[in-house]
Amino acid sequence: MECSYFDAGACRSCTLMGTGYAVQLAGKQRAVSGALVDAAPAATWEEPFASAESGFRNKAKLVVGGRRGAPTLGILDAQGRGVDLRHCGLHEPGLAQAVPVLAELVAASGLRPYDVPGRQGELKHLLVTHSPDGELMTRFVLRSPGQLPRVRELVAELTARLPGTRVVSVNLQPEHKAVLEGEEEIVLTPASTLPMRVNGITLHLRPRSFFQTNTAVAAALYRQACAWVDATSGSVWDLYCGAGGFALHLARPDRDVLGVEVSAEAVASARTSAAELGADRARFVAADATSYLASGTGPACVVVNPPRRGIGSLADRLESSGVREVVYSSCNVRSLVRDLGRMPSLRVRSARLFDMFPQTGHHEVMVHLVRAD
Known part of the structure; x- marks a missing residue:
């Protein structure tokens, strides 16, 4: 690879x-x-x-960095700044197709990426899982519920751009520490589970x-x-x-x-x-x-x-x-x-x-x- x-x-x-x-x-x-x-x-x-x-990962755990309108989806560098890895070759094909679309939607949404050094902003992570049947579960990890309406507004467009979308949720992680997600999850779609067909x-x-x-x-x-x-x-x-x-x-x-x-x-x-x-x-x-x-x-x-x-x-x-x-x-x-x-x-x-x-x-x-x- x-x-x-x-x-x-x-x-x-x-x-x-x-x-x-x-x-x-x-x-x-x-x-x-x-x-x-x-x-x-x-x-x-x-x-x-x-x-x-390559192309084997069914889940993308993406740190959101950058700035409003120009987010990075990937990891953070040594200074806590976003490094964009939206075309990572480890992702399954369906997941690889979905991540750049999600990056575009986040950029257009007005959601402000969380700035780790400055401790400001809202959107911390995107956690995306892809099933063998081509369905998706996308989780938006926010610092607070204040931007929940913006994510709700995204659901219809996300479903239109990525027809395999089944579950969309918001996870609230208010603490400033290296924790991927918090305890509270708010599901925004009628479906609350992603079917994973295995054997x-x-x-x-x-x-x-x-x-x-x-x-x-x-x-x-x-x-x-x-x-x-x-x-x-x-x-x-x-x-x-x-x-x-x-x-x-x-x-x-x-x-x-x-x-x-x-x-x-x-x-x-x-x-x-x-x-x-x-x-x-x-x-x-x-x-x-x-x-x-x-x-x-x-x-x-x-x-x-x-x-x-x-x-x-x-x-x-x-x-x-x-x-x-x-x-x-x-x-x-x-x-x-x-x-x-x-x-x-x-x-x-x-x-x-x-x-x-x-x-x-x-x-x-x-x-x-x-x-x-």
């Missing part, structure tokens, strides 16, 4: 830009397998799952629901979990379930599946998807994953897909539980190694690298653990 922004020194986020993709993938495989050599000495490593080198299963995403940024690789993660858990009898719990991707893929007429997630909005998304699928034996609850495992009889299998920090004390709970199998998907091999060290009775049988983030050193690695007899 070649990138004019990288060549010009405007953006260095893709730290492996210019390195051949086969070399990138091999380097990541060496890194994660080397990190796990002691924690998973008997693991069978499956072939790494490769991504497209024939439709996941409904609300504005603040988490979903992997690479749809094709997320689909591969779900398929691999199903393959590993296929022969498992008994119930399966998906802890840190988000919008329910793993849980809904693992749901079967003869299997009880429970998804646990602290975000009530994500749980609402998962319940909507389950109802639409007719997955009667899939339940979702808004709760802390660690506390929930300790509150009742454990399942036969647990799937975890935690934040970068890992599962922490949940590893101790899993070790002392009756859980026979664990599928652990991690974006941080260091925290994964630490967590595996707290579960010595659960041995890694299989492992696989999924290249969720080409052009960077980031990785996603998933392991299948089985309790030693």
Whole structure:
């Protein structure tokens, strides 16, 4: 992949830009397998799952800079000034087409970009998600509700210019700090969820629901979990379930599946998807994953897909539980190694690298653990 922004020194986020993709993938495989050599000495490593080198991101997280009438959509430089990256080559084709149109609409709207050094202005970020069916969810992150009417006025034109528009919302983030979004979300369209069709299963995403940024690789993660858990009898719990991707893929007429997630909005998304699928034996609850495992009889299998920090004390709970199998998907091999060290009775049988983030050193690695007899 070649990138004019990288060549010009405007953006260095893709730290492996210019390195051949086969070399990138091999380097990541060496890194994660080397990190796990002691924690998973008997693991069978499956072939790494490769991504497209470019055009793979389903979500654009765009900092809005510049000035009224001439916004930049991209990142901030070291001085806190906007750097325009509206033609970033990582975006999926439909997303790549949408971002320049959004830039034009913002420029014509009168919305004033937030100036970080001066602490003035209103529009902080645009968060845009593109679905496999070509639909869009666009979120305007504002400092205050004062400019909400301007965004409301944009909805009709946005829908006309980008017919795939399904959800438009305003997120309020009043604090001056490096936080992408705030707690309050105001949906401006009749639809409040973006359907994401993955492996024939439709996941409904609300504005603040988490979903992997690479749809094709997320689909591969779900398929691999199903393959590993296929022969498992008994119930399966998906802890840190988000919008329910793993849980809904693992749901079967003869299997009880429970998804646990602290975000009530994500749980609402998962319940909507389950109802639409007719997955009667899939339940979702808004709760802390660690506390929930300790509150009742454990399942036969647990799937975890935690934040970068890992599962922490949940590893101790899993070790002392009756859980026979664990599928652990991690974006941080260091925290994964630490967590595996707290579960010595659960041995890694299989492992696989999924290249969720080409052009960077980031990785996603998933392991299948089985309790030693």
